[in-house]
Amino acid sequence: SYELTQPPSVSVSPGQTARITCSGDALPKQYAYWYQQKPGQAPVLVIYKDSERPSGIPERFSGSSSGTTVTLTISGVQAEDEADYYCQSADSSGTSNVVFGGGTKLTVL
Amino acid sequence: QVTLRESGPALVKPTQTLTLTCTFSGFSLSTSGMCVSWIRQPPGKALEWLARIDWDDDKYYSTSLKTRLTISKDTSKNQVVLTMTNMDPVDTATYYCARIPYGDYWYFDLWGRGTLVTVSS
Numbered sequence: 001s002y003e004l005t006q007p008p009s010v011s012v013s014p015g016q017t018a019r020i021t022c023s024g025d026a027l028p029k030q031y032a033y034w035y036q037q038k039p040g041q042a043p044v045l046v047i048y049k050d051s052e053r054p055s056g057i058p059e060r061f062s063g064s065s066s067g068t069t070v071t072l073t074i075s076g077v078q079a080e081d082e083a084d085y086y087c088q089s090a091d092s093s094g095t096s097n098v099v100f101g102g103g104t105k106l107t108v109l
Numbered sequence: 110q111v112t113l114r115e116s117g118p119a120l121v122k123p124t125q126t127l128t129l130t131c132t133f134s135g136f137s138l139s140t141s142g143m144c145v146s147w148i149r150q151p152p153g154k155a156l157e158w159l160a161r162i163d164w165d166d167d168k169y170y171s172t173s174l175k176t177r178l179t180i181s182k183d184t185s186k187n188q189v190v191l192t193m194t195n196m197d198p199v200d201t202a203t204y205y206c207a208r209i210p211y212g213d214y215w216y217f218d219l220w221g222r223g224t225l226v227t228v229s230s
Contacts, residue, residue, distance in 0.1 A: 031214065035217075042220040042221065042223055043220055045216065045218050048214070086155065088156075088158075088215075088217075090215050098146075099158070100156040100158065
């Protein structure tokens with residue numbers, strides 16, 4: 001079955017740049033999406049179609065894609081950015097097989 | 110303002126059928142391109158997509174769970190219902206409904222708060 005691979009954890013100090021990667025064989029052909037989830041809360045969409053930012057999401061959140069890897073970048077990390085981040089995409093057939101990555105815990109030191 | 114809210118039993122017994130309802134407002138599931146999905150998350154684990162229903166009643170299911178899932182909609186009530194048969198303790202999770210704003214792209218722009226379902230005898 002298709003999988004998206006994320007690092008379990010990333011740690012950065014406030015003001016630094018955090019980069020969270022997500023790897024999958026179908027990513028060159030399928031868009032990736034990113035969600036932020038804080039403890040006890042529902043996920044929030046922070047990036048769609050690889051690099052688009054929904055309204056209301058701070059500009060410090062950005063997304064990029066290169067080959068089989070997509071990256072969520074958070075510039076000037078703030079304490080409030082500490083959360084779990086999930087990437088999401090679909091397999092190469094495009095439908096009926098939506099996949100989430102295993103999630104990355106971002107810790108702000 | 111768009112909102113989604115999940116409702117259903119907090120506790121089900123093994124082998125029982127789970128029925129969850131997503132009641133939404135601020136958009137219509139009769140609008141072309143609009144879709145609603147169900148996603149679940151076991152405690153401490155990752156998200157898992159379950160099913161999707163479209164404005165034109167097309168339906169999609171997780172390949173690993175499709176034999177157990179049924180999704181339906183009542184457009185007049187702004188509700189989407191998910192049933193999952195033969196529940197097992199491994200199905201214990203928070204179940205979310207979420208909106209897909211454009212059916213051509215499989216992403217979830219707004220989510221409900223989720224409802225925790227525990228499977229135990």
